[in-house]
Amino acid sequence: AQTVTQSQPEMSVQEAETVTLSCTYDTSENNYYLFWYKQPPSRQMILVIRQEAYKQQNATENRFSVNFQKAAKSFSLKISDSQLGDTAMYFCAFMGFTSGTYKYIFGTGTRLKVLA
């Protein structure tokens, strides 16, 4: 069965610094998708970035980038120039084919606090 593990329950970073959130997953599939979602205090889940497993190039979205290591099944999120508005829960998610259908599986989240 697919699993997603986020080993850092909480992290903090100074404003303008860079922080990396880790995520590992387990799957026997070759084609799948990986996502990072952000959940600010408002509770809304917002897509930050996505990565297709068949693409070797790491995805980037402005200050957000990923380090996708397919062989190691690792998908970390790097936030550069951290801003106060980045304070949120961050969820890593895997989307693949499991039990006969496509499913999203979420990690347990990392609470990130950006300090002024």
Add this chain to the structure above:
Amino acid sequence: DTAVSQTPKYLVTQMGNDKSIKCEQNLGHDTMYWYKQDSKKFLKIMFSYNNKELIINETVPNRFSPKSPDKAHLNLHINSLELGDSAVYFCASSQGGGSGNTIYFGEGSWLTVV
């Protein structure tokens, strides 16, 4: 315009009551979901509908019954509410259930059972 909207946002109710949460999406998506986020922030899928047909039904008590009158709506009805049902319930939608399509979430409905 809110892409995925759900009501109510907050709901406090007594044990044993029956309640419903409504969800609507205006993105033209054909797949809708209900997720439950517990107090530890763990997000778990409950149901998924594709074009009004149930395609995912996780191990959820029978007290939870989803209803999809059309592909833009997916409501969640809960009978005989229990304390353990207290959670945030997220509705979501995507175009297709697979192929890596991004899921768009509603703002969540915070259910508290007392």
